[in-house]
Amino acid sequence: MVKPLIGVSTYLESRASWGVWELPAALLPAGYPRLVQAAGGIAAMLPPDDPSHAASVVARLDGLVVAGGPDVEPERYGAEREPRTGPPARERDAWELALIRAALVSGTPLLGICRGMQLLNVALGGTLVQHIDGHTEDVGVFGAHPVTPVAGTRYAAVVPEETYVPTYHHQAVDRLGEGLRASAHATDGTVEAVELPGDRFALGVQWHPEMGEDVRVMTALVRAASGG
Structure with missing residues (x-):
């Protein structure tokens, strides 16, 4: 059996x-x-590139993961920069937004993780809260908090119970993008997962499953990428 090829966007660091x-x-x-790999896929790194190449790249993939990373530039969703918003990562923003839009057009299974979920929301016209407290343990330290699924959603079908998840973020979804629905929440009401209803697999989670032991969300992406 040929394992599905899953592209994962990357950081681009000056040092x-x-x-x-x-x-x-x-x-x-x-x-x-x-x-x-634990979920049954083959990972391919996708460093920032010319956004015009995104559709041809996505066409070669079976699935796409948009990884966590720096804050999304507020100008991307029509907001003014607030003092606690981090420096822009314009190459990543442009590339990953193009990847997301290409995946949505082609129907390629898509999973956004943390920043990736926020970019999915922005790609569909949504906005972000530029700072919230309580979702980061300390600088460079992942915390954990419970996430509750919304009944009847794709996420709830994958993870039906409340779970504790690894978390490290200070921004969050504000207004949902067009067509998106919230599919999990934290106890403070923060949107912790979003998805597009229907047959397409387009899911975003605000936490970091790559820092935990639960592979169910990634397994669901890999299964969708395999045609399941």
């Missing part, structure tokens, strides 16, 4: 260190490919 080297790098925390 990274390994061995004796300190160079610019396109990189990805190892938890992402490991999660794809």
